[in-house]
Amino acid sequence: MVRRPRLALWLVGLAVALAGPAPAARAQIVIDFDTSFDSNGFFAAHPLAMTTLQTAATMLTSRLGDTLTAITPSGGNTWTTDTFNPSNPAASINVSNLSIPQNHIHVYVGGASFGGTELGLGGPGGYNAGGSGGGAQAWFDTLQARGQAGALPADPTQRTDFGPWGGSVAFSQTANWNFAATPPIAGQSDFLSVALHELGHLLGFGTADSFVNLVNTATNRFRGPAATGLNGGVNPPIDPASQAHWADGFSYLGQETAMDPTLTVGTRKLFTEMDFAGLKDIGWQVTPVPEPSTLLLVAIGGVGVVARRRRAAA
Numbered sequence: 001m002v003r004r005p006r007l008a009l010w011l012v013g014l015a016v017a018l019a020g021p022a023p024a025a026r027a028q029i030v031i032d033f034d035t036s037f038d039s040n041g042f043f044a045a046h047p048l049a050m051t052t053l054q055t056a057a058t059m060l061t062s063r064l065g066d067t068l069t070a071i072t073p074s075g076g077n078t079w080t081t082d083t084f085n086p087s088n089p090a091a092s093i094n095v096s097n098l099s100i101p102q103n104h105i106h107v108y109v110g111g112a113s114f115g116g117t118e119l120g121l122g123g124p125g126g127y128n129a130g131g132s133g134g135g136a137q138a139w140f141d142t143l144q145a146r147g148q149a150g151a152l153p154a155d156p157t158q159r160t161d162f163g164p165w166g167g168s169v170a171f172s173q174t175a176n177w178n179f180a181a182t183p184p185i186a187g188q189s190d191f192l193s194v195a196l197h198e199l200g201h202l203l204g205f206g207t208a209d210s211f212v213n214l215v216n217t218a219t220n221r222f223r224g225p226a227a228t229g230l231n232g233g234v235n236p237p238i239d240p241a242s243q244a245h246w247a248d249g250f251s252y253l254g255q256e257t258a259m260d261p262t263l264t265v266g267t268r269k270l271f272t273e274m275d276f277a278g279l280k281d282i283g284w285q286v287t288p289v290p291e292p293s294t295l296l297l298v299a300i301g302g303v304g305v306v307a308r309r310r311r312a313a314a
């Protein structure tokens with residue numbers, strides 16, 4: 001029996017690119033949202049929330065070119081999810097032998113009651129696994145890395161990539177939300193921003209071993225080469241409290257980064273190239289921004305060991 005750690009955290013933003021001439025075909029990462037554990041009825045009460053959540057997922061996955069191996073349990077090769085319940089983060093979701101198609105990521109979503117000003121909680125899940133026969137090791141490798149060789153080293157400090165099966169994201173039941181994809185509204189917390197931020201954590205920002213391995217804990221700096229290059233050759237600053245976000249207020253080309261730890265009520269934060277550089281440094285194949293001649297860039301407005309991070313409204 002092999003047990004993998006569980007991790008949990010959360011996310012923010014980008015400008016959507018609408019294609020003109022179709023680019024060369026490539027595998028598309030797809031995030032499948034599962035509301036079966038939304039026992040508080042958050043998504044039933046707010047139908048627009050799912051539409052905006054799917055918009056956030058597309059904004060992120062449209063830039064990811066990885067190929068994730070399918071998870072197909074059979075015979076003695078079994079597994080059980082171990083991720084937090086989005087309606088009750090103190091409890092776990094343990095689903096046996098979930099099948100996940102190639103390039104798909106399975107995410108449980110729901111509404112939960114948080115104390116203070118927390119708006120969301122999210123991150124990748126872990127698992128328990130069993131295997132038998134000659135294919136057992138390949139099965140364990142699939143669950144751990146989904147075809148990403150850099151995520152396979154037994155020593156976590158040597159990992160340079162990340163291949164999640166999925167995880168969980170919870171949203172505040174009591175926040176005064178703006179669920180629209182149109183510009184932010186004064187006095188309301190922007191759902192698109194929080195959805196993006198939480199999904200960023202689920203994709204490994206602040207949660208994956210490959211992220212942790214690039215953090216200089218003594219200086220609170222991130223040593224990833226892509227992010228450092230965008231920051232003029234200087235390692236970007238990391239939030240000292242969590243060491244899982246950019247430093248609060250850290251900006252790129254005048255835009256505050258999506259993966260810093262706070263969101264001001266009535267504002268929106270989309271993913272910057274610095275945020276995408278962070279994903280690239282932890283192993284994702286991030287495609288470059290397409291040329292303006294082929295794309296219309298449309299701004300949508302203005303996302304075991306247990307690791308959880310929460311976003312507070314400023």
